[in-house]
Amino acid sequence: MTDELAMDRGSGVALWRQIAEKMRSEIVSGQFSEGTRLPTEKDLAERFGVNRHTVRRSIAALTQSGLLRADQGRGTFVATSLIRYPIGPRTRFSEIIAGQSQEFGGRLVSSAHEEADIFLAEQLDVAPGTMLVRLDTLNVVDGAPLTLANNWFEQSRFPRLVADYAETGSITKALEAAGISDYRRKETRITAEIVDLQDAVLLELSPDQPVMVVEAVNVDTREQPNHFTRARIAASRVKLIVES
Amino acid sequence: MTDELAMDRGSGVALWRQIAEKMRSEIVSGQFSEGTRLPTEKDLAERFGVNRHTVRRSIAALTQSGLLRADQGRGTFVATSLIRYPIGPRTRFSEIIAGQSQEFGGRLVSSAHEEADIFLAEQLDVAPGTMLVRLDTLNVVDGAPLTLANNWFEQSRFPRLVADYAETGSITKALEAAGISDYRRKETRITAEIVDLQDAVLLELSPDQPVMVVEAVNVDTREQPNHFTRARIAASRVKLIVES
């Protein structure tokens, strides 16, 4: 079956962009792994029911953002060029990504109020049973979801956090609004798992792909923990860099 | 401040579409209520930093989908034309909406496995403590989120439900895949509340807007409950119709 019918002409979204987004989601979901050769421009043009030049423009856009690499005479390949994600005391998602992408943003997936269990209480240095705010966020870079994170905060210290995050799309900015001008990572723990089914949906991964699981405790300038994060990061898109 | 900088020229998304989407989200979030007059085309053109004709095209698109109504000499008004949502034994979200919209779809927000509390156990006619699957879904019509629903199913009867829903975007189809060819609503209970903060984010509502809360028990042909739903429906976009 051709995908021709899936392309909306005259919809206000250019064909090359629709095709680029479709190709990106197929690459990024792990259907094409690093180094894989794509179908030829001629085949792609037929598949999408457009002119070869239109496909070339889509490929140009994906090449620009580092996802593809085209070799004259050989073909077009998945470059994947994993985003470098340095882990250190000054780790900030937004600052890391800003230098490596065209556009990015954080979206609030859900939020909840819940009591601290023993584990969370220890991480945040509060008494078990203390009311916490949980913020579930999805960070998207150049149209591809990168990380899915649970963030916990002490509710009494950050009552307006959910609204501030929803407005700014940035935890750093939401904390600033609550008077936390600076903070640093005290500890980062890293492991890896096969992605959960519900996480796979949000991260646009196929369900057999690995994710890195990163837990981090962030402290303010007085060494007081202000938030604890548990992030799932699509391993096919990110390379963690631990500096020393 | 003008919104001019927010518009991406040459991004592959036409200006008229970007403007239409921005206007839709403002209308739909309740910032403009039914019958409100919009700024004049001239003012909108200045605000978005584009020609008046471009704004007119955006308005034409929103008029087409029934969100606006333009009166020559008077101005352009929010029509809102609430979507009619009939409540009855054969209530199916997808079938209702298909006839009243250009495009629609269900998205999986999250899912979980949890034990039935006393209330859920009674709704689903199972023992308290029975393992359930909870599916949280967001239904979007013509780009505007309409309903946010928690759906509970008995886990042992529907082990592959989450994957089936993620694939099809339809609960009816996911149940079909599990052998439930037909079902009907046994009971529907309706009330209204001010929207939760986290629900407001997903439904793209301002936090002071009301939502209708609809609880429904669905039974199969042998009167056996197969799923219980608790949906929050944006009151500014939907009118419930109870037939008798």
Next chain:
DNA sequence: AATATTTGTCTAGTTGTGTAGACAAATATA
């Protein structure tokens, strides 16, 4: 070495998008 395949570049023509200005038609206002 000869041929086929595949990406890169060029020209030309059509359609879609956005700008600019003028004027008509309907309504509101003084």
Next chain:
DNA sequence: TATATTTGTCTACACAACTAGACAAATATT
């Protein structure tokens, strides 16, 4: 009633998006 305001329609132009075809350049295949 006269005037201003606001939406509706028209023409004209510039540029972006897409199509069509041809040929060059690099690589793979035979």
